[in-house]
Amino acid sequence: MxxxxxxxxxxxxxxxxxxxxxxxxxxxxxxxxxxxxxxxxxxxxxxxxxxxxxTKEALLEAVYVGRLERFAAEAEELTSSVDPVAALLGFFTRTVQQAATKNALAEALSAAGVSTEHANSTAGTALRTALTTLLDRAQRAGGVRSDIGIGDLVGLMIGASHAVSGKDDAARDRIIAVVVDGLSARR
The missing domain is CATH 1.10.10.60 (Homeodomain-like)
Incomplete structure (x- = not known):
């Protein structure tokens, strides 16, 4: 070998x-x-x-994986944040704000016959692990609803990312604010 x-x-x-x-x-x-x-x-x-x-597809995949790796590294870094609620909700917001590019890359990869599941494997696992920690810490701090699981959070990120696609900045920010408000624990 x-x-x-x-x-x-x-x-x-x-x-x-x-x-x-x-x-x-x-x-x-x-x-x-x-x-x-x-x-x-x-x-x-x-x-x-x-x-x-x-190939161009190899370049697109490398860019896509690089973005996921950066998201995973950022989420991992945030797991030790002093304010876990702000860390999680801020990460959620930034991720959804940047979704248009990620979605375009994912669509281009799919159109070229490249599996985004394969591209997601390592970076996606690291991202999910860090998000789980962020969510747990934010819930223990009392700032995020306790009935939200990691699957719910990931689903909301994906759904919000698609919802903001093609929207102007004001509409995008309004949609994100509604979702973030829904994640927040009611006092």
């Missing part, structure tokens, strides 16, 4: 720039944006794109 050689430092920088550029390009122009545009924004040649990501 062979193991992949670690990337040289310049190759690591190029890969990171490509992922950053791809996320910006896909967020601004949708998942239909070209790999040539990604290369241009990253300041590299198209050959560099395909050296790191042999």
């Amino acid at each position: 062979t193991t992949a050689k670690p990337l040289r430092a310049d190759a690591q920088r190029n890969r990171a720039r490509l992922l950053e550029a791809a996320e910006a390009v896909f967020a601004g122009s949708g998942a239909g944006a070209s790999t040539e545009e990604v290369a241009r924004v990253a300041g590299v040649g198209i050959g560099t794109v395909f050296r790191h990501f042999p």
